[in-house]
Amino acid sequence: MPLPHSLRAFRHRDYRLYFVGQGVSQTGTWLQMIATSWLIYHLSGSAFLLGLATFMLHIPLLVIGPFAGVWVDRRRKRQVLLVTQNIAFAQALVMLALLASGHVQVWHLIAANFVLGLVNAFDSPARQSQLVELVGGKEDLPNAVAFSSMLMNGARFIGPMIGGAVIAGFGEVWGFGLNSIMRCAVIAALLMIRATPRPVEKTDAHWREQLAAGFRYAYGFLPTRSALLLLSAVSFGVQPYQSLAPYFARDVFHGGSETLGYLIGAGGFGAVSGMVYLAMKPSVRGLLTLIPFTGGMAGAALIVFSCATTLWLALPMLFLAGMGAMLSAASTNTVLQTIVEDRMRARVVSIYMMSFLGVAPLGALFAGMLAERIGPPTTLALGGTFTLLAAFTYWMNLAKIRDAIRPVYQRLGIVPRPDE
Numbered sequence: 001m002p003l004p005h006s007l008r009a010f011r012h013r014d015y016r017l018y019f020v021g022q023g024v025s026q027t028g029t030w031l032q033m034i035a036t037s038w039l040i041y042h043l044s045g046s047a048f049l050l051g052l053a054t055f056m057l058h059i060p061l062l063v064i065g066p067f068a069g070v071w072v073d074r075r076r077k078r079q080v081l082l083v084t085q086n087i088a089f090a091q092a093l094v095m096l097a098l099l100a101s102g103h104v105q106v107w108h109l110i111a112a113n114f115v116l117g118l119v120n121a122f123d124s125p126a127r128q129s130q131l132v133e134l135v136g137g138k139e140d141l142p143n144a145v146a147f148s149s150m151l152m153n154g155a156r157f158i159g160p161m162i163g164g165a166v167i168a169g170f171g172e173v174w175g176f177g178l179n180s181i182m183r184c185a186v187i188a189a190l191l192m193i194r195a196t197p198r199p200v201e202k203t204d205a206h207w208r209e210q211l212a213a214g215f216r217y218a219y220g221f222l223p224t225r226s227a228l229l230l231l232s233a234v235s236f237g238v239q240p241y242q243s244l245a246p247y248f249a250r251d252v253f254h255g256g257s258e259t260l261g262y263l264i265g266a267g268g269f270g271a272v273s274g275m276v277y278l279a280m281k282p283s284v285r286g287l288l289t290l291i292p293f294t295g296g297m298a299g300a301a302l303i304v305f306s307c308a309t310t311l312w313l314a315l316p317m318l319f320l321a322g323m324g325a326m327l328s329a330a331s332t333n334t335v336l337q338t339i340v341e342d343r344m345r346a347r348v349v350s351i352y353m354m355s356f357l358g359v360a361p362l363g364a365l366f367a368g369m370l371a372e373r374i375g376p377p378t379t380l381a382l383g384g385t386f387t388l389l390a391a392f393t394y395w396m397n398l399a400k401i402r403d404a405i406r407p408v409y410q411r412l413g414i415v416p417r418p419d420e
Helices: 005-011 013-044 047-063 065-073 077-100 106-134 141-170 172-192 207-219 222-238 240-252 257-280 287-307 311-339 342-358 360-374 376-396 398-412
Strands: none
Touching: 005 013, 005 141, 013 047, 013 077, 013 106, 013 141, 013 172, 013 240, 013 257, 047 065, 047 106, 047 240, 047 342, 047 360, 065 106, 065 207, 065 342, 077 106, 077 172, 106 141, 106 311, 106 342, 141 172, 141 257, 141 311, 207 222, 207 342, 222 240, 222 287, 222 311, 222 342, 222 360, 222 376, 222 398, 240 257, 240 311, 240 360, 240 376, 257 311, 287 311, 287 376, 287 398, 311 342, 311 398, 342 360, 360 376, 376 398
16 A cells, blocks of 8 residues: 655655664653753752753764764765764763762763764764665655654654653663663664665865865855754754753742653654644745744744743743744755755755754853853743844845745756746
8 A cells, every 4th residue: 555645755664764763762862861951950950050961962063063974975874873873872871870870970961961962963964864865865855854853853752751750750760771772773773774875975175175065055055044044043042941941840830850851842742743744745845935934933932931930831832932943943954955966965964953953052051151140031031032033034035035946946846947
């Protein structure tokens, strides 16, 4: 029985293996991240250290990510992923041993986040650029990107809720233990994948030249530059709610780790819901028009959340913030992966990751420092306002963006040529 067009990526065996393996593994990762965040706040009571932990997790994507993209472009993607996933597995085992032995300290948790961030700097561009191999070309790639984003955010929805319940019932050590077990799923999936690797570019060009070519491609074209800059603003202004969530869970809503799981999970559920919409779209047409509205929605929802005193208002607002942020991110990623040449796919993906996840640590660190002075609610309100202004700036240039992208879509057959 043929699959519906909206599920076309799942026609491919290797993509199905990837989806299951990554789904289990990413759920475990978020489970550990919730345990880490809760433990840091429990041990220190510091909003700044929460921001610092998030900063250390994501800063490698900003600093190292573009260089990692150049390196990944020269390698077979599956081989890179086997190395990165095994290192992440080792990191989880070390943290489990420290926690189980009773020797864990705050600096251990922050250092572990940094190690995982280094792994992600290489893993993320390899994972994203492998998608075109798993579905055998660009025809089903937008659908694969949408479901991949849905997968990552489904884990962000399920993992925190499981983590909150596990921590409340059994303690933080179980969060790290379950992640260690679940990490094995993606390693097993990678070993079973048989996709034909895309040709790796053979070049004598220096890595600096290749890096510069990637940045020229991503930031030298008005539509992609505008989308990436807006995405950076969304990441800087909206994403810090995750690092400050323990404050709201304990001090505003007077809850524990379960409440923290609900807050993070609400954003993840919103992101998943947005990805369902994206997966149903037949092509990339209209995504660059969608971005200013989803970014603005995320900023406005965050402002309302910062004023909330009950979970009944807070959870729907985080749902909208998560939906808006991830629709902005996934729409940008889908457009980039559709128009980019295979030879520089990992480089451009790494620049996208830098603009999205790489900017998040700057926002988290800045928000952590600002929250110490003016409080987390006011800090998030300012972040939402900043995001709204960035979305408005993009919207003012929307006509120019549409005019610039149309010839590219015509060349790729996404929209008809004028003489057709």
